[in-house]
Amino acid sequence: MTLPAADTAGSCYSLYVNHWFCPSYLRDYQDELTAATKEHAQITIISVLIGLLVAVPLAVAAREIPRLETSILGVSTIVYTIPSLALFPLLVPFTGISKTTVIIGLALYSLTILVRNTLAGLRSVPDEVRESARGMGYGPMRMLVTVEIPLALPVIMAGLRVATVSTVALTTIGSIVAYGGLGNLLAQGVQDSFKAQILAASVLCVLLAFGLDIVLLLVQRVLTPWTWKARVG
């Protein structure tokens, strides 16, 4: 994309004017900004959901089998060490230049955060509670679903919030394989030195991160009313 040549009166972006704050840019490029934000949110949410779906069973399994725990934590450290700009290209031979590449990479990153937190959450359930549930005749599966996971939710949700916020930031790097949501606008903006676009995309990124964080905070309050009603009452 190139800057429009016509220097319309009062415009704050053109071949000759290049302002950081530019309401007319926001107006003219509204569709592009909305589409990029939607793609960004979609990539983030799908990645974190996949991460969560894999992390919970892994954490449960790791709790049962100590040797599995060591290897899971070891592998997750290694994955987290690999820079995102390197991870996406490393996945390309398997998944091609596609949205899937970005989603798998981001799911891997969020998985490493989520496994640790889910494990910590399950460990935070008091032994007495587990004993009582067992005494009341709860089997392992019923205990996990109706006792342990609900009690572990505050810690799991804390991990989910960290994972979501970091994933929003990391999604921008997806622009290396052309699927980075707002990151694409950032990369384009730096090539054209288009200040209004750079600032708008950066601000939208931060807003998206905080927005998703607030949604998760509200979900957590609805799911675990006991953690905050007690403080109010």
Next chain:
Amino acid sequence: MIGDALAYLLDGSHWSGSEGMLGQLGQQLLLTVTALVLTMALALPVALLLGHLGRGGFLAINISNVGRAVPTFAVLILLSVGPLGTAVLGPYGRAGLATLVALTLFALPPIITNAYVGMREVDRDTVEAARGMGMDGRQLFFSVELPLAMPLILTGLRLALVQVWATATIAALVAGPGLGNVITAGFYRSDYGKGLAGAIVVAAVALVLEALAALAERYADPLATVQRRQRAMIAVA
């Protein structure tokens, strides 16, 4: 594609020269280490003192939450297109100043949070006992709190080191220095073997740095050294 990458890695000419991978690797290491040293000089004294005094906890804890939400990619771009852009900074290369500032900012949260939390988590009974023995604030800081907080402080430094290395790769996206150039050049010009080769080198160095830092952490931790010595003495006895 993997074959192309291996062929690229095995060709010596790709490693040599100022634009070669060795040069880029050196430049990225220089950036990483400088940024880390700058951050340590800026953040450690303040965070440790605040931890010692027990003040400013809210700031120390929340700085990492805010830091996570701000994409480093965006910060780098804002700085390089903004006031710190384009200039060449000695051995740090093009956009060197913008990259250095972005990386320094980026390393602040883990170092501040871990140093502060490390100081605060020192067992209060131990601190009381040290005070009861007549230690003043200075002695308490240097001979009780700092050694006991060392494991967490070092973990923060290790996290920062690896994260800064990883982020320094992104500098290539704003025409900055480092191995990221190999990756972006490969991908933008559809030379996927080259891009993949760059990614392999970056990931490998990240793993080496992580391992080296973990090793250094073990040897720099005064408590672990004491424990090793005790174990050795028991073994001798």
